[in-house]
Structure formats: structure tokens, C-alpha cells
Amino acid sequence: RALAANPKIVLMDEPFSALDPLSREQLQKDIVQLQKKIQKTIVFVTHDMQEALSLGDRICIMKEGKVVQLDTPEGIIHNPKNEFVEEFIGNRGRTWYQGKSIADVLPLDQSVQLE
Structure with missing residues (x-):
């Protein structure tokens, strides 16, 4: 519908x-x-960081109705803008994402070329 x-x-x-x-x-x-x-x-x-990392090509993290960081999954993981974002991601999200490229995380069509 x-x-x-x-x-x-x-x-x-x-x-x-x-x-x-x-x-x-x-x-x-x-x-x-x-x-x-x-x-x-x-x-x-979503409040599930793994879900956000695996489904999103851009992630917006909000606190108290305000955007704290809007970035790619890689940007969120590797360059959290502040302590809130770092804590929100947590070790679980970082550990799950560690060592993966964006192509490993996002279910992309094989014809898509990443730079």
C-alpha cells in the first residue's frame, strides 16, 4: 500500500x-x-547499529532530536564525531564492522563498482 x-x-x-x-x-x-x-x-x-551498517549507504545518528553525525558507514565507524557517537556505535558495532570493506557490508549488485 x-x-x-x-x-x-x-x-x-x-x-x-x-x-x-x-x-x-x-x-x-x-x-x-x-x-x-x-x-x-x-x-x-533503527536502534540496531549492525542493521544500520548493513543496510545503509548513509547513516544519521541523532541525539535529542538533533543530528549528531550524518556519514557513510565507514565514516561513522572510523571517524565518530564525538563521544556520544563513539558510545552509540559501541565495541560490538566496531568489532562486527572491523576488517570489512563497504562492499562486504552492503549487499550491492555485482555490477556496482566501488572506488
């Missing part, structure tokens, strides 16, 4: 929060494929 009106931007507010891990992973893959097909901007609201 949300796509019937052909919006330029689709907002998904915590769409995977109540799902078991296997269903969550499959639906994340499905959403990535859907986004490629419909070529729409999808804004995901």
Missing part, C-alpha cells in the same frame, strides 16, 4: 524490530532487492 502512491521517499520505522533473527535477515535482503527494483530512497529508523 505504501508504494501505491509512488512516493519519492519511503519511511520504514523499525520494520524488523519484532522479528526473529532468521526472518529479519531474509526480510532485510528482500528490502534491498525491492529498493533496487523500485529505485526509491528508503529511510530506515
